[in-house]
Amino acid sequence: MKYSNEELLSMYEKMVLSRVYEEKVIELLTMGKIQGGAWHLAIGQEAAQVGCITALGPNDYFGPTHRCHGVLATKLDINKFTAECLCKGTGYQRGKAAIVHISSMEEKLFPANGILGAGAPIAVGFAVALKRKKYDGVIVSMIGDGASNEGNYYEALNLAAIMEAPIVFFIDNNGIGFTNPIDNATKVQDLSAKGAAVGIPGVTVDGNDVLAVREAVEAAIEKARMGQPSIVEAKSIRFRPHAEGLSAETRDPKLIEEAKKNDPIARYEKTLKELGVLDDKKISEIYENVTKLALDAFEYGFASPYPSKEDTCDINLVYKTLGGDLA
Amino acid sequence: MRNITYMQALQEAHAEEMMRDENIFLMGIELRHMGSGVGQTAGLYQKFGPDRIFDTPISESGYVGAAVGLALGGIRTIVEVQFADFLSYAFDSIVNQAAKLRYLSDGKESIPLVIRAPQGMGFYFGAQHSQCVESWFMNAPGLKIAVPSNAYDAKGLLKTAIRDDDPVLFLEHKACIFMKGEVPEEEYTIPFGQAKIVRPGTDVTIVAIQKMVWDSIEAAEELQKDGISVEIIDPRTLIPLDKETIFNSVKKTGKAVIVNEAPLRGSVSGEISAVINENCFEYLKAPIKRVGAANIPIPFGANESYVLPNKNDIIAAVKSIV
Numbered sequence: 001m002k003y004s005n006e007e008l009l010s011m012y013e014k015m016v017l018s019r020v021y022e023e024k025v026i027e028l029l030t031m032g033k034i035q036g037g038a039w040h041l042a043i044g045q046e047a048a049q050v051g052c053i054t055a056l057g058p059n060d061y062f063g064p065t066h067r068c069h070g071v072l073a074t075k076l077d078i079n080k081f082t083a084e085c086l087c088k089g090t091g092y093q094r095g096k097a098a099i100v101h102i103s104s105m106e107e108k109l110f111p112a113n114g115i116l117g118a119g120a121p122i123a124v125g126f127a128v129a130l131k132r133k134k135y136d137g138v139i140v141s142m143i144g145d146g147a148s149n150e151g152n153y154y155e156a157l158n159l160a161a162i163m164e165a166p167i168v169f170f171i172d173n174n175g176i177g178f179t180n181p182i183d184n185a186t187k188v189q190d191l192s193a194k195g196a197a198v199g200i201p202g203v204t205v206d207g208n209d210v211l212a213v214r215e216a217v218e219a220a221i222e223k224a225r226m227g228q229p230s231i232v233e234a235k236s237i238r239f240r241p242h243a244e245g246l247s248a249e250t251r252d253p254k255l256i257e258e259a260k261k262n263d264p265i266a267r268y269e270k271t272l273k274e275l276g277v278l279d280d281k282k283i284s285e286i287y288e289n290v291t292k293l294a295l296d297a298f299e300y301g302f303a304s305p306y307p308s309k310e311d312t313c314d315i316n317l318v319y320k321t322l323g324g325d326l327a
Numbered sequence: 328m329r330n331i332t333y334m335q336a337l338q339e340a341h342a343e344e345m346m347r348d349e350n351i352f353l354m355g356i357e358l359r360h361m362g363s364g365v366g367q368t369a370g371l372y373q374k375f376g377p378d379r380i381f382d383t384p385i386s387e388s389g390y391v392g393a394a395v396g397l398a399l400g401g402i403r404t405i406v407e408v409q410f411a412d413f414l415s416y417a418f419d420s421i422v423n424q425a426a427k428l429r430y431l432s433d434g435k436e437s438i439p440l441v442i443r444a445p446q447g448m449g450f451y452f453g454a455q456h457s458q459c460v461e462s463w464f465m466n467a468p469g470l471k472i473a474v475p476s477n478a479y480d481a482k483g484l485l486k487t488a489i490r491d492d493d494p495v496l497f498l499e500h501k502a503c504i505f506m507k508g509e510v511p512e513e514e515y516t517i518p519f520g521q522a523k524i525v526r527p528g529t530d531v532t533i534v535a536i537q538k539m540v541w542d543s544i545e546a547a548e549e550l551q552k553d554g555i556s557v558e559i560i561d562p563r564t565l566i567p568l569d570k571e572t573i574f575n576s577v578k579k580t581g582k583a584v585i586v587n588e589a590p591l592r593g594s595v596s597g598e599i600s601a602v603i604n605e606n607c608f609e610y611l612k613a614p615i616k617r618v619g620a621a622n623i624p625i626p627f628g629a630n631e632s633y634v635l636p637n638k639n640d641i642i643a644a645v646k647s648i649v
Contacts, residue, residue: 093433101431111399111431115423121392122399122424129400132352152419155389162384163393317434318469320492324520324567326471 002215005277011054011210012272015046015265017290018070021078024294025069029244033302034086036245038098040067041238045174047264048234050074051213052140052170055221056108059137061130063110063123065144065172066100067238073297076104082297089307090300096312110139117143117150120169124156124229127165131227138166138224140217146177148191157231158198164227168220169195171233173207178242179250192233200229207234208264211271236264328509333475336482336510337367337499341405343514344489345375348403351489354381354394355407355443364409365445365504391417391442395425398440398494405489411446411460411498418463425494426469440494441485447538447588448635449502453627457501459537459589459620461565464496465598471495471519472565476540478508480563483517490516500537520567524576528558531645532576534599535559535586539618539636543586546641555649565595573599574606581612584644588635591619613648 001008022041028034042049049071053062064072072081076092084091085099092104103111110126113119123141130137143153148171160167171191175182188194192202201223205216213234220230237259241249249256272278315327331339345351353368353375359382362369372380383390387408394406408414414421425438447459461472473488473495475481481499488495525540526547535543540561547557558576562568577583583603585596596617603615618641621634 093431096433097431101427103432103436105432105436111428111436113424115419118392118419118424121389121420122396124389125393125396125398125404126400127396128393129397129402132397132402133400152388152392155386156392158384158386159389159393163381314434318430319471320429320434320437323518324564325570326520326567 001275008272008275008277011050011214012268012278013286013290014050014054014071014074015210015268016286017074017293018046018050019043019265020287020290021073021294022070024298026244028298037243038066038100039069039244040242041240041244042067042070044239044259044264045172045207045236046070047210047268048172048207048213048236051210051234052142052217055214055217056140057137057221059108059135060221061108061110061126061137061139063119063139063141064102064112065142066112066114067144067172068112068142069099072099072102073294076107076109078293078297079300082301083304086301086304087306088301088304089311090304094307094311110141116147117152120153120156121159124160124163124165124167127160127167128163131166138168138221140168140170140221142170142172144177145171145173145175145182145191146180146185148194149185154194154197157195157200160229161198161200165229166224166227167229168217168224169229169231170217171231173233173235174238175235176238176251179247190233192231195231200231202231202233204233204235207236208262208267210264210268328511330507331478331510332507333478333481333499333504334366336478337485338369338371340482340485340489341368341371342374344486345371345379351403351405352379352381352397353405354383354390356383356385356409358382358407363407365501367443367499368407387413387416388420391420392424394440395420395428395438398438399428399436403439403489405441405443408442408444410456411444412455412458414444414460414463417442421470421494421496422464422467426467429493430469437492438494439492441488441497442494443497443499445499445501445504447500447502448631449500449538451628451631453631454624457625457631459587461498461587462589462593462595465565465595469494470566473497473519473563474536474565475563476500476503476537476561477506478510480517480523482510483515484563486516487519491519502538503541517563519564520569522560522562522569522572524572525559525561526557528556528580530556530580531558531582531584531649532573532580533557533559533584533586533641533645534562534573536562537588539586539588542636542638543641545638546645549642550645555645557645568599570602570606573603577603577607578610581610582648584616584618584641584648586618586636586641589619590622591617592622594619616644616648618644
């Protein structure tokens with residue numbers, strides 16, 4: 001095994017925290033304690049997302065999508081992150097961003113984007129900036145299968161190729177865009193094949209196999225370090241509708257039942273048990289710990305105040321160079 | 328003082344700033360072989376080479392987006408779009424990305440980016456290569472907009488735009504680009520938000536930008552023969568807008584005509600008219616008049632004159648209120 005037991009367990013913990021955190025969101029929505037709308041959950045996609053972020057080196061940046069609540073809860077300060085999702089003054093952007101625009105450059109989290117596909121060329125430019133500054137790091141820019149049909153994404157792929165940008169395009173393919181199934185959005189079988197159009201390589205991996213995803217992203221990061229951009233596509237199936245409280249499930253229930261039989265967490269649990277890294281006692285312990293983390297984070301968020309109007313409408317946050325009538 | 332063209336002034340501003348600051352990166356279409364669409368960056372590639380100047384593929388949305396990413400990554404970036412009309416392709420990269428990233432980071436990040444594009448009439452290129460687009464962008468907080476009308480302002484404002492830490496939409500004007508003007512050899516910059524009183528007068532205030540400044544000067548000279556004294560103000564930047572200079576003039580003359588080349592409906596002239604109304608109402612002796620293009624796409628060739636405003640429209644507007 002390429003990874004230490006500690007690393008293997010850490011990946012498992014991240015997957016479980018991601019799942020538990022997002023299940024907590026559903027529970028709080030059901031209780032009416034939080035509002036629906038922006039909660040795009042990734043339950044069922046934990047192996048793809050955790051495999052992706054655990055491949056990053058300490059200097060590497062990660063560009064998330066709007067469907068990254070759980071995985072960002074594992075990567076960022078969970079309390080500050082949750083407060084931001086609740087638009088509170090103690091959040092990362094003091095309630096301006098929620099998850100849709102979240103960023104934390106000091107923690108190498110590149111801004112998420114509310115305009116799907118728009119983040120891809122920005123990530124390419126950012127990667128070129130890293131290279132120009134002779135910075136030893138790359139960016140892994142995540143995009144969904146739906147947004148991978150945006151023209152901006154194709155332009156970004158082409159620019160990455162010709163600018164030799166240190167970037168990995170990670171496609172978190174959950175098989176559906178809002179309610180539109182992927183086979184109704186593109187005729188290509190593997191989205192990684194789209195790189196061929198601009199002369200960059202791509203691989204497609206089983207997005208329910210966290211180790212396969214991590215290894216593929218690690219290999220792509222190594223290429224990116226040498227100025228060779230590429231695509232990694234991880235295929236999984238989301239278990240929930242597009243967004244909690246916003247959209248109903250439109251898929252055949254059988255499809256989701258089938259997907260649940262291949263639950264990425266159960267599958268990884270089995271692998272780790274076979275490796276002797278995990279047992280039922282440890283599993284209970286992990287669930288207990290992460291449940292407390294998630295609960296505490298929401299308690300922190302609920303207890304936090306909203307930002308003031310003054311702090312929210314400060315012109316210094318809009319412009320850095322003041323002068324003249326900008327307000 | 329020496330006379331150089333608006334285009335040479337732009338070339339000098341680029342060259343001087345890129346010499347001063349090695350962190351400046353220039354990208355756009357046809358920079359290497361053409362020195363930009365008109366020649367605004369001629370000679371720069373030979374001077375600074377491929378490490379500083381990048382010829383982009385024809386993909387405005389993507390490459391302006393990449394320029395936003397470069398700026399976010401700390402590279403002071405100038406990105407050229409060959410015709411301002413093509414900014415529609417890059418609209419999201421400018422309005423939703425460049426303009427908003429600082430705010431959405433809670434003020435932690437900044438976007439030191441200049442988006443340059445030539446706009447307006449002058450080449451007889453029709454509906455998709457002749458428009459004035461400043462009004463498209465006025466409704467985007469986070470953006471600054473510079474609209475130089477002459478060589479001196481073009482150089483001084485571009486240098487300020489490059490040194491600014493925020494995204495600046497720098498709109499050149501095609502009908503002004505071959506015009507010569509006095510530009511000193513020595514270094515200077517022009518602060519944003521400072522209008523210029525192009526011509527002092529007492530009877531009516533004209534607020535005009537770019538080509539319309541020159542048409543307004545001609546109009547004012549003719550009106551002078553009829554005994555009408557016109558004061559012309561060139562705001563030079565639209566965001567920020569120097570309201571004080573405009574208000575002081577209108578308080579003196581009591582009459583205002585706002586002139587720009589964009590279609591009248593939804594034009595920036597409406598915004599300027601509104602702020603005058605809100606702040607100078609008790610000084611106004613007549614309704615504010617606006618001059619702009621007809622609300623019709625620009626036809627090709629010399630037929631554009633049927634649609635676009637000119638000196639005679641300005642004279643008629645002034646005479647209607649004096």
